[in-house]
Amino acid sequence: MLVTGTKPKMSSTRTILLILGFLSTLAVIALIAVAVTQNKPLPRNIKYGIVLDAGSSHTNLYVYEWPAEKENDTGVVKQVEVCKVEGPGISGYSHATEEAGPSLAQCLQQAKEVIPSAQHKETPVYLGATAGMRLLRLQNKSAADKVLSSVENTLRLAPFNFQGARIITGQEEGAYGWITINYLLGNFKQSGWKKLLHSLTSLSETSGALDLGGASTQITFVSKDLSLESPENQLYFRLYGKDYQVYTHSFLCYGKDQALQQKLARDLQTVESSSLLDPCFHQGYQRTINISDFFKNPCTSDKKKELPFRQLYIEGEGDYQKCRENIQTLFNKTHCPYSSCSFNGIYLPPLQGDFGAFSAFYFVMNFLNLTSEPHPLALNKVTSTIESFCARPWQEVKTAYHHIKEKYLSEYCFSGAYILSLLENGYEFTEENWQMIHFLGKIGSSDAGWTLGYMLNLTNMIPAEEPAEPPLSHGSYVGLMVLCSLVLVSVLLFAWLLFHKPKCLQKGIV
Ligand SMILES: Nc1ccn([C@@H]2O[C@H](COP(=O)(O)OP(=O)(O)OP(=O)(O)O)[C@@H](O)[C@H]2O)c(=O)n1
Ligand SMILES: [Ca+2]
Known part of the structure; x- marks a missing residue:
């Protein structure tokens, strides 16, 4: 009689335990699934930019790329291509000014091949000329102007978003060089421990x-x-x-x-x-x-x-x-x-x-x-x-x-x-x-x-203020949430087992 009397009670406890176990497993699976899907890398949305460095001895064309969603982070813009223009620097065309622009054609073609065609139209292109053109401007202003308009014409005809061709000042040249190396060395934005060390x-x-x-x-x-x-x-x-x-x-x-x-x-x-x-x-x-x-x-x-x-x-x-x-x-x-x-x-x-x-x-x-x-x-x-x-x-x-x-x-x-x-x-x-x-x-x-x-400045990619950021990255946040939930579920389960010790777990029955 005694044995038959305890049977329904035991089976109902077991059912509750089973349901709880099932629900906790389901919760854990759901949490992991959310964490995994949420953190799956999104399709890469890459942006490009082109800068031509028209130096005194030669011209170089640089193609940069960066992930669109991380525009304001430091160190995310990378050089993906450099093309050395054949022949002298653009100031070397003072006696054949109309040939300055066409000299860039081969490198522009190379840029077209590197950048996906769907993005050509939105890719900014800048040309900055340095000391060779500063000297030519001093020596022969009209020749310098003609060289600049020749390169401008060529760049306007390219399928990119032309943003200007100009002679930059020596001050700009110094400042942008300083910005470049410190950006690339990651000196502007410092992580917590580095900040502390520096202070x-x-x-x-x-x-x-x-x-x-x-x-x-x-x-x-x-x-x-x-x-x-x-x-x-x-x-x-x-x-x-x-x-x-x-x-x-x-x-x-x-x-x-x-x-x-x-x-x-x-x-x-x-x-x-x-x-x-x-x-x-x-x-x-x-x-x-x-x-x-x-x-x-x-x-x-x-x-x-x-x-x-x-x-x-x-x-x-x-x-x-x-x-x-x-x-x-x-x-x-x-x-x-x-x-x-x-x-x-x-x-x-x-x-x-x-x-x-x-x-x-x-x-x-x-x-x-x-x-x-x-x-x-x-x-x-x-x-x-x-x-x-x-x-x-x-x-x-x-x-x-x-x-x-x-x-x-x-x-x-x-x-x-x-x-x-x-x-x-x-x-x-x-x-x-x-x-x-x-x-x-x-x-x-x-x-x-x-x-x-120069490009970071003209595309406003270096913010004056530190962008507001949550203390944890998205991945760490989800991971921490999963861990806390697991701990919570285990603690609750353990507490429940401790205080409502089901008969099946009592000594002698199990
Ligand atoms: N492997 C190399 C490449 C370049 N040069 C020399 O380095 C000098 C400067 O090159 P660069 O920094 O490219 O000068 P530019 O940008 O052309 O000049 P500027 O900045 O004054 O306009 C040039 O005399 C060039 O002959 C060199 O000696 N060895
Ligand atoms: Ca230079």
Whole structure:
């Protein structure tokens, strides 16, 4: 009788237990299913942008891409293509201005192939011209205007969304280079622990930018010491909710090609015959210079001199020390109307933090094997390497590096000496803070240069304020919810079992 009396009670408890178990399993499955489907990557919505860097020595076309929904995050825009335009930079078309635009056709075609055709129309294309065009504008304004309208016509005919072709200022070039490298290094938006570390150690949060082109060079860095000494060198940015006080200067005619022209113009002042022994070229190297056009260049015109010959024959001497002394005269340190100067009476606050050195700084140092990271070489090692490179006879250099363009190869000795002179004599880097300079070609897949910063700015992709963000990412939120629910269900089940100990679980029955 007793046994038959407990049977219905036990079976009803079991039913309840079964239902509860079933419901909890269902809830867990539902939670997991929601978490998985919600977190499934959405179909990628990619946007593209094109920037043409019309430099003095050549033009490069860059294609960038980024996920549309993450536009305002830092470090999401990536370079996916670079195309080097054949021939000279656009300023080299001053005698055939109508050919400047068509020279870009091949790279525009390449961009058309990289970007899906459905997106061509919405893809912005910008062209920024730098120091080569600044010089042409000074020398021949109408030729510069014609070159710009020729490139504009070509870009308007391309299937992209043309946003302008203009000569950017040296200040913009410096600023956008600085924005590019700090964006790519992820220095603007800092994650929690990095923020904390920076506030504790007061480490420099951004990296300075050193850009060496063919016709100009830029130096840009955050400086705490900026007073109102030289307003034209000051920039203020508010990026991702932080203020930056930035010093920048662009030296026109101090890119490596124009620096060489300046040096030769100086040499021509004292030359006694039509041949010149040049310590900055390798022994056995010869080059002929046409005097007729030489002084038309705004970088040399102030040294204009009537000479009894039309061509200058240069012969290399391969003497690094003499070359350095020769180059040093390009940096006038005699007057400074400010508390401190770089050269030519230009304000320079004390150097601060790390520097990323790119463009020709990188090309030259990379060729000379002097870019070693993460431990930069000591300055005396760098100097001795360049010294011994300069001492090598031209025939030997040519044979050893037969795959390198002769124009580049013949000038690496001069360029190495010029870079050291610019950094040591010009900006006064020393043996100690030399280690703060990092020679960079690319950061991730993107080239270091001003173009990315230019596009980020013109497409409003760098917000002034930090975008409001929930503390957890969507994935972590769902994961945490699932975990909490599981814990909750288990606790409830456990509590229920503890307090209503069903008979089936009691000792002796189970
Ligand atoms: N592998 C390379 C590539 C380039 N160069 C040289 O580097 C210099 C500068 O190149 P770049 O930074 O591209 O200058 P541009 O942008 O053309 O000039 P600017 O910025 O002054 O307008 C040029 O003299 C070029 O001959 C080099 O020595 N080795
Ligand atoms: Ca450049």
